[in-house]
Amino acid sequence: MTAPDFRLDPGLVRRRAGRAAAGYASVDTLAREISRRMGERLDYIRIEPRRILDLGCGPGADLPAFAQRYPGVPRIAIDSAPAMLAQARGDTGLLKRLLRFGKPAEPDFVCADATALPLARGSVSFAWSNLMLQWLHDPLPALKEIHRVLEVGGMLMFSTLGPDTLKELRAALPPSDAEHLHRFIDMHDLGDALVGAGFSDPVMDMEMLTVTYTSLDDLLRDLRASGSANAATTRPRGLVGKGHWQKLRANYEQLRRDGRLPATVEVVYGHAWKAAPKVAEDGRAIVRFERKPG
Template identity: 35%
Template structure:
């Protein structure tokens, strides 16, 4: 899987203003992720990897301090800094999760909520995270699984053979990457979430507002025509029930040490 990191950074930077208004799923998954661990046992410092607009950082601060809030998109980080202005024990770091500018063994936990799916080489990412974790530290993260947006993928498949929707790693692939990086205690839980929208265009608008519209490098370089878009929408409309169209999101939640 190859992703265009420059486009990802630009996309999330542009979405910083609209993100919180449409990121209900991200907040729901973030709460579920914290529910998979004993938060009372947390101790700092903690790293929030791909912090976005700071939802998970704020939650973590209630359990342990200090927290390092890291994101590759500076506007996202600036929103987080504004939100957490009254919290003194936060360090803000604009950096790529694939190139952590941190010393070894400095954090007790690394948390990441729906961000690692934008990384290209997860085995390298997991290895670097293990480097910054103290002995006995944990990696706790959520990421999208391959069933995510399956309805949108199927609708585009009726139109052409290009990738219009990002591909996501499976449980088995994530486990393999974690094992390669040296993690031995791995727990995985998968949950399906289904959202509904008044129209296909409403779904696509939401994806744009959270910065998660298609960012696959090497996809069809031609501009999607109006006819192609209409064919995709017509194919998607077959899923409509009770005046709403569904969208599936598969969230894979992992704890590893």
């Protein structure tokens, strides 16, 4: 998990996501590409869900793909930022509702925290989460909640960011006591958390992507516009000195190749299943007897 001295401010994460909502579609290229790659992985998994949960749905860009892949299956879209849900929901005026007549049912949009889902136990067949887990200080409570709302045999598929994300920016930062960058959870720790939450047969993999920018300002602008700026409780408060910025820029400039500055993104993918319980909630062992054929 994250280091014990590192904590995120969930209220700040929510507020920044809300401020980014209106323009998020202009800076979500990476999220769309990761979603596409998740979809390629899903192509190899045979599931027939009865109800789909998109957890951390943001502006709802992944929802149409579920309607196409699983026609007629109810969808639930949950996000903790009301402004993101407003973008996902779109215009709900009378004219638009009439134009949707006869088309697939709209998803149910719910504003909720991932650690306290307002869903019944075993009410979801398939949970999907694209780039949400990295905004939780500790993913274990959220994973336990996802496990609770999944039916037996249900599957979770997710993506998140690993610790080498923005490694160039991290290395270029001058030494400081403050936490200037978000820390990301290691893939192996996430696998342990899945098992700790009760999931079975977790499958994890990772890949490195490189995004390039013409300037450091463009990179920082993208981080702010997507609501992805540092939300650590130990982040710097107030203005950072001019000398700090000069050192940061000079250090990062040393990485320029072919006129571009690189920014590494470590993408972690995973999926796991909810198996039938071996122990009841009161601690009693569950023993299943099957009749022999004949």
